[in-house]
Amino acid sequence: MKEMTPLEEIRHSSAHILAAAVLRLYPETKLDIGPPTDSGFYYDFDSSIPFTPEILEKIEAEMKKIIKENQRFERIEVSREEAKKIISDMGQQTYKLGRLDDIPDEESISFYRNGEFHDLCAGSHVSYTKKVKAFKLLHVAGSYHRGDSNNKQLQRIYGTAFQTKDELTEHLERIEEAKKRDHRNIGREMGLFHIDDMVGQGLVLWKPKGAIIRQELENFISEELNKQGYSQVFTPHVGKLDLYRTSGHFPYYQDSQYPPIIHRDCLTSLAQEGCTCSELSNKLEEGEIDGYLLKPMNCPMHIRIFRSEQRSYRDLPIRLAEFGTVYRWEQSGELNGMTRVRGFTQDDAHLFIREEQLQEEIQGCLGLVKLVFSVLGMNDYRVRVSLREPDSDKYVGEPEAWDKAETALREAVKTLEVDYEEELGEAAFYGPKIDFVVKDVIGREWQLGTVQVDYNLPERFDLSYVGSDNKDHRPVMIHRAPFGSMERFCGVLIEHFAGNFPTWLAPEQVRILPMNDDLIEHAEKLMGQLKQKGIRTSIDSLSGKLGAKIRKAENDKIPHMLIIGKKEAEQEKVSVRSRANPKLDGSRSLDEFSAAVTSEIKNKDLPFKRQSKAKD
RNA sequence: GCCCAUGUAGCUCAGUCGGUAGAGCGCGUCCUUGGUAAGGACGAGGUCGGCGGUUCAAAUCCGCUCGUGGGCUCCA
Numbered sequence: 265m266k267e268m269t270p271l272e273e274i275r276h277s278s279a280h281i282l283a284a285a286v287l288r289l290y291p292e293t294k295l296d297i298g299p300p301t302d303s304g305f306y307y308d309f310d311s312s313i314p315f316t317p318e319i320l321e322k323i324e325a326e327m328k329k330i331i332k333e334n335q336r337f338e339r340i341e342v343s344r345e346e347a348k349k350i351i352s353d354m355g356q357q358t359y360k361l362g363r364l365d366d367i368p369d370e371e372s373i374s375f376y377r378n379g380e381f382h383d384l385c386a387g388s389h390v391s392y393t394k395k396v397k398a399f400k401l402l403h404v405a406g407s408y409h410r411g412d413s414n415n416k417q418l419q420r421i422y423g424t425a426f427q428t429k430d431e432l433t434e435h436l437e438r439i440e441e442a443k444k445r446d447h448r449n450i451g452r453e454m455g456l457f458h459i460d461d462m463v464g465q466g467l468v469l470w471k472p473k474g475a476i477i478r479q480e481l482e483n484f485i486s487e488e489l490n491k492q493g494y495s496q497v498f499t500p501h502v503g504k505l506d507l508y509r510t511s512g513h514f515p516y517y518q519d520s521q522y523p524p525i526i527h528r529d530c531l532t533s534l535a536q537e538g539c540t541c542s543e544l545s546n547k548l549e550e551g552e553i554d555g556y557l558l559k560p561m562n563c564p565m566h567i568r569i570f571r572s573e574q575r576s577y578r579d580l581p582i583r584l585a586e587f588g589t590v591y592r593w594e595q596s597g598e599l600n601g602m603t604r605v606r607g608f609t610q611d612d613a614h615l616f617i618r619e620e621q622l623q624e625e626i627q628g629c630l631g632l633v634k635l636v637f638s639v640l641g642m643n644d645y646r647v648r649v650s651l652r653e654p655d656s657d658k659y660v661g662e663p664e665a666w667d668k669a670e671t672a673l674r675e676a677v678k679t680l681e682v683d684y685e686e687e688l689g690e691a692a693f694y695g696p697k698i699d700f701v702v703k704d705v706i707g708r709e710w711q712l713g714t715v716q717v718d719y720n721l722p723e724r725f726d727l728s729y730v731g732s733d734n735k736d737h738r739p740v741m742i743h744r745a746p747f748g749s750m751e752r753f754c755g756v757l758i759e760h761f762a763g764n765f766p767t768w769l770a771p772e773q774v775r776i777l778p779m780n781d782d783l784i785e786h787a788e789k790l791m792g793q794l795k796q797k798g799i800r801t802s803i804d805s806l807s808g809k810l811g812a813k814i815r816k817a818e819n820d821k822i823p824h825m826l827i828i829g830k831k832e833a834e835q836e837k838v839s840v841r842s843r844a845n846p847k848l849d850g851s852r853s854l855d856e857f858s859a860a861v862t863s864e865i866k867n868k869d870l871p872f873k874r875q876s877k878a879k880d
Numbered sequence: 881g882c883c884c885a886u887g888u889a890g891c892u893c894a895g896u897c898g899g900u901a902g903a904g905c906g907c908g909u910c911c912u913u914g915g916u917a918a919g920g921a922c923g924a925g926g927u928c929g930g931c932g933g934u935u936c937a938a939a940u941c942c943g944c945u946c947g948u949g950g951g952c953u954c955c956a
Binding site: 315405411413418452512513560595596604694711779780808817 | 883884891947948952954
């Protein structure tokens with residue numbers, strides 16, 4: 265028997281009660297599986313009746329009845345033959361027999377029984393249904409049997425359960441709170457970005473305020489690149505299909521690319537020949553006709569820059585960096601605000617190195633990723649060593665090269681001094697990688713920073729440098745992006761700060777609040793002085809009384825407010841009210857204030873954390 | 881791409897049984913000139929996502945389509 269925590273037992277038992285309730289109401293339903301999860305439980309059903317929200321309510325009511333009946337959970341150990349009989353007697357052969365086959369011979373086979381309901385189950389469970397005191401069904405979602413999209417899609421009912429009603433209420437309230445920091449809401453409220461139907465799904469429009477944040481982040485990275493021996497380059501957004509045939513992107517990843525761009529003369533003559541769509545597709549794949557591709561990755565272009573000159577071992581490492589925009593045709597159901605989009609800008613770089621430089625260079629890249637995260641106070645990430653899936657054919661290159669790359673990454677990650685886990689099947693098609701993964705407000709994980717080792721593309725593009733022995737040698741490549749993509753990173757960053765950005769990133773750093781219109785002129789003078797020092801400043805001359813101006817500035821999440829009344833104007837002082845740094849609060853000279861803000865910006869100080877008093 | 885849900889003013893949402901629309905915030909004009917989280921009055925904004933159907937009549941019912949949300953699959 266598997267031992268579960270008390271909470272897991274409650275959730276697991278809730279799943280059984282759910283299935284029992286569904287069978288009472290809809291006896292034709294076929295059951296698949298229903299485990300506990302990190303935040304609740306689910307059960308997968310095959311039913312011709314769509315489970316609407318109304319039906320969910322009915323099911324929930326039936327579950328409450330079952331709990332009230334206080335059925336005992338009873339474990340029954342059986343032989344394989346007996347198990348088959350129980351499953352058949354219940355009419356649940358469709359999925360349960362397959363699940364039975366999954367149980368290895370040496371393991372015992374058990375059912376859990378509560379009331380009239382039996383389920384093939386290793387356990388464990390609570391003793392009686394009444395032990396489930398606080399649960400709620402949340403929503404229905406489609407899910408493929410065994411997670412394979414070739415299989416039938418089942419209906420998954422999600423729910424959650426806790427040991428007490430208070431904990432359940434608290435959990436539901438937390439979900440509501442989290443929605444408020446969702447980057448899609450904050451991004452709209454603060455005017456950071458916009459995704460427009462007419463422009464296209466998953467294509468982000470950065471509005472002026474969002475553009476400031478992105479620009480600051482790019483400047484931050486650029487400064488680090490200059491310190492660390494990178495050279496910045498620019499490359500176009502489209503390239504010939506041949507480039508991507510060589511790299512292997514086309515046609516193998518055709519499904520996740522925008523369709524190729526083909527010249528209209530070529531299309532016209534193909535049309536005259538009566539060329540069908542599938543013939544066109546074949547001709548493209550075989551290289552009979554050429555076209556251009558919206559670039560899905562920057563590396564092929566950087567590789568061609570490397571190749572454009574003869575390289576000596578003395579030149580290496582060559583580190584080419586670019587904020588490069590790439591386009592990928594993500595499935596429509598996958599798109600999500602800024603975190604999963606169809607056009608995004610990577611803070612990309614490719615390092616061309618000698619093999620013996622591999623350790624040092626990987627560690628340099630990892631250090632940069634770690635620096636970026638620590639400057640932004642993002643300590644809540646996990647590190648994943650993404651390795652290839654053995655026996656899979658989705659990778660290019662020789663196993664020996666993969667082994668070398670994987671070993672190098674394993675060694676490098678140890679120097680990071682953080683916990684990490686290895687995961688099979690997460691590698692890129694050309695090489696293994698180390699990924700920095702963070703969670704969004706809903707608990708979904710997103711890959712941000714990444715460092716990847718690649719022996720394959722140098723091979724495919726026949727790259728070489730001249731060694732000290734005067735012979736040609738093959739360089740190794742590292743792909744790395746500390747933010748990953750500007751879009752995704754900013755989305756996560758918005759949620760991380762809940763819109764309360766540190767001053768260096770805040771689109772509006774200081775807002776001056778004049779007490780009355782007579783003081784606007786004075787306020788403009790002060791604004792001029794602050795702008796001279798490079799501080800992004802504005803004046804609120806519209807919002808009515810002081811209280812209203814303060815409220816507006818708080819809601820706009822402005823780091824610093826300067827309140828200017830008659831008193832301040834006469835004494836040549838400003839009254840500071842600061843979210844980012846409460847130490848600045850109070851009356852002081854403008855110079856003193858601007859010096860403090862300038863140093864805050866220069867040092868990229870993180871905002872002081874305090875709860876907002878506002879009620880929404 | 882698939883399943884379910886959903887789409888009404890810039891935003892958040894109400895709109896009963898089918899009888900051509902409402903609120904709050906925001907925005908505009910005017911009044912108010914104020915001391916640390918909302919001063920007041922008036923006003924302008926909507927082919928009810930789009931197309932088609934049923935009906936004397938559609939925001940409301942049906943079909944298709946586009947977008948969005950939550951999942952599943954995918955993520956070089």
